[in-house]
Amino acid sequence: MRPIRLPEPPGVDGMETPEIFSGGGSGAKVVRRAVLIGNGSPGAENQCLGLARALGLADNLTLYRVTRPRGGINEWLHFLPISLHKFIDQVLRQFFRNTRFTIVVQGRKPYRVLNSSSVGLSTILEPDVKKIVTVARETYEKEGPTLVVACGWDTISYSSLIRKLASDNVFVIQIQHPRSRLDRFDLVVTPRHDYYALTASGQQEIPRLFRRWITPQEPPRSNVVLTVGALHQADSAALRLAAIAWHDELAPLPKPLLVVNIGGPTRNCKYGIDLAKQLISSLYNVLDSCGSVRISFSRRTPWKVSDIVFKEFAGHPKVYIWEGEEPNPHMGHLAWGDAFVITADSISMLSEACSTGKPVYVIGTEHCKWKFSAFHKALRERGVVRPFTGLEDISNSWSYAPLNDAIEVATRVREVIAERGWTVG
Known part of the structure; x- marks a missing residue:
């Protein structure tokens, strides 16, 4: 069986520092808990959860969700x-x-808040700023400071107000670019392509009046941390657990195992059945070098795209198509896959795949524009992705330094928190 290669987090022989030596003694302020504020998007909330995991706070967090009226x-x-x-x-x-x-x-249907099953919680409440601030203040001496991590445009007003009202008791991190007044947060975490000056082609897509407002000038402020891609939960520990959980189903498959993740068109990466037909043709060309293929779709995949792919490969002896039933094999695919083909629209799926150190092929970059183009250019320059042309030999593996954005951000968070005299326990 081909060995699974997973990136290791930094550390010394996997040993944890005993709590008595971690700054948890009398008088020290240790961050032991996190409040996460999401916007209902799995991509956004997974970034909050991924950072909490990297900081070792995954077992002591509360997730709130900002929801807009719909219908x-x-x-x-x-x-x-x-x-x-x-x-x-x-x-x-x-x-x-x-x-x-x-x-x-x-609208005709009553508005309902759909809780994401990916976070393992049955109920997620709307954030109550006053309550969060009160708890942070009243429990500060006994339980230490509170880490607040928010992601998404709709969460900005909540996280910034929490910091304003309880700046001495909380440390507030805003993920994704808030666009203005970055000093409202202790730390801003944003992909490099979302912060830096627009590309030449991107400049033509944005009215001149708004260019300075949309993308601040270099260099970034000291409270800004730039990443390559999106933060996520697919760290080495999670992948090892997934490898165990999916062993019986995925380990026996003929190697190499090619995993194909199909997203959906976005404002900055528009495509339709043309890309589906291109993908089908390229997959047929590489099937001889594959032992098996696993295809999955996202919630954004248009039915006309999934339908044409399903009809083409349904019943093929080498190809299995996940149709959305539980459990979701995504983490298992990341752990057991030998190579990945991913549509260019999904920064989250690409970021997860590129954290494995395994070959990642991208299809559809020619449909992307503006910051998506900048993101793909950054991945190519780092040598972590290659275009999927159909001429590849999937059995020929290649590797690179895995992306570890969450680990790098967590390191920076610890440094900034230490400047206050706090530690993360």
Whole structure:
């Protein structure tokens, strides 16, 4: 059986420092807990969870979720700040209640908050800033400071207000670029392609009036940490557990195992069945060098894309297509896959695959523009990805220094927290 190669986190022989020596003595302030604020997007919330894991706080965290009103006219109001959006929704619902305009305002289906099963929690509450601040203040002396990690545009007002009201008791990290007033946070974590000046082609896509506002000038401030890709939970420990959990199903498969992850078109990476047909043709060309192929789709994959791929490979003896039933084999695929083919639209899936050190092939970069193009260029320059052309021999492996963004960010967080006289326990 081909050995699984996983990146190791930094450390000394895997030994942990006993708590008595970790700054947890009398008078020391140790960060032992985290409050995470997400926006309902698995990609955003996994970044919060990934950083919490890298800091060793995964077992002592609370996840809150900011949710916007949905249905009816609300689908046209997502450009508004979330507090204003909620206020307008409340006024409209009250004003047009029990009238013929009710459906226009709230839509035909009642609004529901869908909890993400990926985080393993049955209930995720809306963040209450006053309650979070009160708990952080009242428990500070006994339980130490609180780490607050938020990700996504809609979480900015919550995390910045928490820091404003309890700056002496919390350390606030905002993931993804907040665009303005970066001093509202103790630390901002953002991909390099989302921070640096736009490319020449990107400059033409943005009105000149907004260019300076959208992307700050170099160099970044001292409280900004730049990453290559997105943070995630696929660290070495998680992959080793996944390797065990999926051993019986994936270990017996003929090698090499090629994993194909298909996302969906985005504003900056638009495509349709043309890319699906290109992928199908290229996969047929490499099947002879594959022992087996596992294909999976994301929640964003259009049915017309998944349908054409499924019809083409359904029943093929080398190809298995995951149809969305639980359990999700994604972590198992990362652990047992020998090589990956990933559509260019998903920064999250590419970041996870590139953390394994295994061959990663990308298809569809020609459909991407602006910061997505900058992201793919950065990956190519680091030698962690190659274009998927259909001419590859999947049995010929190649390697690179795995991306460890979460570990690197966690190291920087520890350094900045230490400047306050705190430690992360």
